[in-house]
Amino acid sequence: MNLLITGCCGHIGSYLIEHVHKIKKIKKTFIVDNLRSNQINSLFNSKKKNNLYFSIKDLTQKSCLDEFKNVDYVIHLASMTNAANSFANKKLMYYNNIESMKNIIKFCMKNRAKLIHISSTSVYGKQAEIVDENCEKKYLKPQSPYADIKLMEEKMLKKVSKKIRYSTFRFGTIAGVSKGMRFHTAVNQFCLNAALGKHISVYKTALHQYRPYLSLKDAYKTFKYAIENDLFENDIYNVLSENCTVNQILKKIKRYKKNIKIKFVNSQIMNQLSYHVSKKKLNLKGLFLENKIELDIKNTLKLLENI
Template identity: 35%
Template sequence: MSNDRHFLITGALGHVGSKLLSDLAVAYPNARITLIDDFYAQRYCSLFNLPETGEFRFIEGDVKKLDLNALLPSTTALFHLAAITDANASLEKGPLVEENNLLGTRRVAEACAKHGVALFYPSSTSVYGSQDAVVDEDTPDSELKPQSPYAESKIKEERLIRHLVDSAGLKAVICRLGTIYGASPGMRFHTAVNKFCWQALTGQKLTVWQTAYEQRRPYLYLGDMVNAARMFIDENLWDGQTYNVVTSNHTVHEVIETIKKFVNDVEIEFVESRIMNQLSYDVRNTRLDKLDFKFEGSLHKGIEETMNLFSALRFRSAQ
């Protein structure tokens, strides 16, 4: 059956997409996989050495402008990863982030509804920013406290998708992903774990937001994100629900202690960020737990993968 499948990935060349595209090609041999990216993040390297088991096609283009109607009739499931993704930088370019992310999601979700294509939508646990110590998918919208234009746009995009699920029969899942770590060909280094790995490897001080050191936050191992996506495909579970996808919750202190197992002489510099707040919270996977979904990642595993990519730089290594 695998060769009947046709997957479409927007934003395919980024941190998540560049892992998803090759893992789908291996898990579903001979599946057709169409990749769309506008090179906002300039990740040509994600197209190097693709697995031979996939039948790939790459389309360079902006999801806000491409004719999706021509692509969707044959598509089984669409993974809409195209977005401007740096939450901190979004403070300086809120209108651009909203225009790109919300408009892109609107076009993609409306096209999926029209053609009966299942939509995987990656939201973010940054929508929570909650006052509660523990939050899950039942936290009411009125208690969500997004801290950036990026997270505000995610909430608007979620609402748009729920509206299309109810009004147009869109088959979809909304996955609120924790901050992703773990290696991929197109990986980026602006989010917490990856940024600290890079700074440690290159002998820089780790720039930690002042209030964040002992705050707990949700993190997601990239391999677990791909396994969750595969579960939705295999179970044909496009039920319009929102799912948290979080491998584990950690403080920045714990992240840095894990990095110290791989690199000696790690120094920290506390810095200010406009996203800083005093809130510490854990995000639970209540819905995935009910489905008995098993998370296989760990901070140690993801950080080790990342460190191994740069093994030749590890002249300061603890090992």
């Protein structure tokens, strides 16, 4: 079977392409990225056993995927992803992510390819206590253009549900080392600032608020599980390793880097509510994600220890 991965040079994609050979069904993997991020380094020293075929493609271009035939699965990771910056880049982000999604859906329908679509737990904007995938619509309150786009993508898929097979995975904030790792999300940014001896900026309301985090290893485990167990039931699943407060994340960092400096700041995406995201629905499908965010933090700090 053949797989197409979009956004292969990003944080998650670069990890996935290094491990894709472990997904037994997959023989050949087409990988695409528009390289706007210039992260060709994500493809350095790729292993022959992964059987990767890279092309530069911009997914906003209508016929950009026409050359790919016999694709059985698509993992769609290509996206503009910086939530905090999405207020300033709103127009471009809507265009890039929505047009890309349209073209991916068309491609999957035409080729009968099964789709893994990545959404985000940030669609649960203002929530209290535990949130699950079946929560009432009124609780889906994205707090940024980025999260709003994710919800739009989910709706686009629901609309064509009879013509395509897919899973939408709402990922928590990623932690973990990869060749294309980026540092605009909470855990990685905190680790980078800790390593540089700079202040760690924490949203004023966020210190004791719970949020969901996802280890890269568990993200990969989810892709593998979906393909190997044919988990394409046109449904939505939360995907996370742990719910933690920012304070708990900072404590984990302090175990490996003693003197860290913290500064409290305002942000457009902060809010007053703390919430736990439930992973029960995925557990009921037989998938258990238990990797420790602390290990990802340790590995990230190790990577940065001599700078």
